[in-house]
Amino acid sequence: MRTLIRHADFFDGKNKRLHEQAGIVIEDNLIREIISGDISLENFDNIYDAQGYTVIPGLVDAHVHLSWHSTDLDRMRLDEVAVRAAKVAEIMLLKGFTTVRDAGGVTYGVKKCIDNGIIPGPRVFPSNGYISQTSGHGDGRGSRAQSVDMSPRIRSGACVIADGAAEMLKAAREQLFLGASQIKLMAGGGFSSRYDPIRTLQFTLEEMRAAVDAAADFGTYVMAHIYTPAAMRRAAQAGVRSFEHATFMDEETARVIQAQGIWVCPCPQFDGEAPKGGPEPPRALKPPNPFDDEYIAMSRNPVQATELINRFDLPIVFGTDVGFSLEFIAAGQLRDFRAYKKRFGSHNGLVSATGGAHELLKLSTSQNPYPQGKIGVLETGSFADLLFVRGNPAEDLAILAEPDNIALIMKDGAVYKNAVPAPGEGGALS
Numbered sequence: 001m002r003t004l005i006r007h008a009d010f011f012d013g014k015n016k017r018l019h020e021q022a023g024i025v026i027e028d029n030l031i032r033e034i035i036s037g038d039i040s041l042e043n044f045d046n047i048y049d050a051q052g053y054t055v056i057p058g059l060v061d062a063h064v065h066l067s068w069h070s071t072d073l074d075r076m077r078l079d080e081v082a083v084r085a086a087k088v089a090e091i092m093l094l095k096g097f098t099t100v101r102d103a104g105g106v107t108y109g110v111k112k113c114i115d116n117g118i119i120p121g122p123r124v125f126p127s128n129g130y131i132s133q134t135s136g137h138g139d140g141r142g143s144r145a146q147s148v149d150m151s152p153r154i155r156s157g158a159c160v161i162a163d164g165a166a167e168m169l170k171a172a173r174e175q176l177f178l179g180a181s182q183i184k185l186m187a188g189g190g191f192s193s194r195y196d197p198i199r200t201l202q203f204t205l206e207e208m209r210a211a212v213d214a215a216a217d218f219g220t221y222v223m224a225h226i227y228t229p230a231a232m233r234r235a236a237q238a239g240v241r242s243f244e245h246a247t248f249m250d251e252e253t254a255r256v257i258q259a260q261g262i263w264v265c266p267c268p269q270f271d272g273e274a275p276k277g278g279p280e281p282p283r284a285l286k287p288p289n290p291f292d293d294e295y296i297a298m299s300r301n302p303v304q305a306t307e308l309i310n311r312f313d314l315p316i317v318f319g320t321d322v323g324f325s326l327e328f329i330a331a332g333q334l335r336d337f338r339a340y341k342k343r344f345g346s347h348n349g350l351v352s353a354t355g356g357a358h359e360l361l362k363l364s365t366s367q368n369p370y371p372q373g374k375i376g377v378l379e380t381g382s383f384a385d386l387l388f389v390r391g392n393p394a395e396d397l398a399i400l401a402e403p404d405n406i407a408l409i410m411k412d413g414a415v416y417k418n419a420v421p422a423p424g425e426g427g428a429l430s
């Protein structure tokens with residue numbers, strides 16, 4: 001199957017300047033060639049005309065939870081979780097996200113169904129179960145009356161409890177057995193959990209090093225849920241390569257992040273406001289804790305982290321942390337592009353969801369589930385994952401916050417959305 005995208009003004013995932021009026025030649029699911037100037041229209045099975053649009057790589061959301069519905073797992077059977085996860089995957093793809101990094105949950109079966117073409121969805125870089133210490137951010141017990149074996153989240157494997165280096169090695173290796181492309185740790189307190197104040201340090205240095213070692217032996221890395229400077233310094237020392245949230249970063253931590261080239265996935269989470277139709281912001285779950293007040297205020301307005309990320313030019317990736325509910329995803333996933341524009345600028349924000357993510361995903365090396373093509377960039381050898389966008393999001397990233405501005409969505413050379421007017425109306429030839 002040969003497909004041509006003609007008249008493509010395209011963003012390659014990195015350079016602000018668009019390539020103009022190119023022909024993108026696709027064979028099966030890969031970009032074989034990019035031609036500037038005239039191109040013969042013969043010998044193509046499909047031709048799409050990108051005149052009037054900006055072509056960009058399929059978007060990458062580097063922090064989602066396809067199958068983890070937070071407290072919902074306490075009131076759902078696993079078959080319902082699986083069906084909802086399939087729906088979540090479809091919604092994400094139809095928003096333009098052709099690749100996601102899953103930050104924890106039972107994803108093995110969902111990913112397999114997507115990759116085998118049973119259900120539509122993005123490529124998935126799975127962490128599988130996220131690993132937490134007892135009484136950590138991922139200790140999913142619904143109340144203090146529950147024992148560990150009573151927790152549906154822990155029993156399902158969405159959350160794995162590990163204490164001590166030996167248990168950590170076993171937990172990490174178990175996720176690798178299930179095909180984890182990276183290991184996810186809960187390395188500090190959080191908002192959406194009830195029994196671990198935000199300031200708590202979680203996992204000793206020795207425990208985190210065990211996870212980093214297990215991952216490194218398989219050629220991959222550890223990503224960690226983390227908020228406070230003290231937790232970030234310890235995780236950096238252990239060799240964690242991707243900080244999720246990193247909301248309360250201070251200058252000293254920013255220097256460490258810069259020196260070690262750690263990725264930051266800021267997850268603005270709608271700037272602290274849940275979209276209409278979504279649930280209460282997760283922090284509403286937390287019982288009042290005066291020690292957390294300062295952090296809650298900072299999380300609503302992460303001025304310091306934004307300033308430090310920009311000043312130290314820290315490597316960032318786009319991540320939304322969606323997965324709490326279908327409504328939340330439908331309303332909110334693209335909306336975070338507004339927050340990225342505001343915090344990091346349009347071009348940096350767009351790179352964070354394309355060429356930046358390309359670099360991050362390379363850290364999975366031999367655990368990369370999709371080694372046949374490049375992800376997040378448009379060049380020879382990339383997967384044929386691309387979008388037609390009305391306007392240029394490298395100039396104004398807020399364009400991507402409106403789903404209607406995405407006129408065509410292609411993943412693996414197959415078209416999942418096509419709102420380009422038919423030929424004669426100035427659109428695609430076929």
Ligand SMILES: [Zn+2]
Pocket residue numbers: 063064065103321
């Ligand atoms: Zn998360």
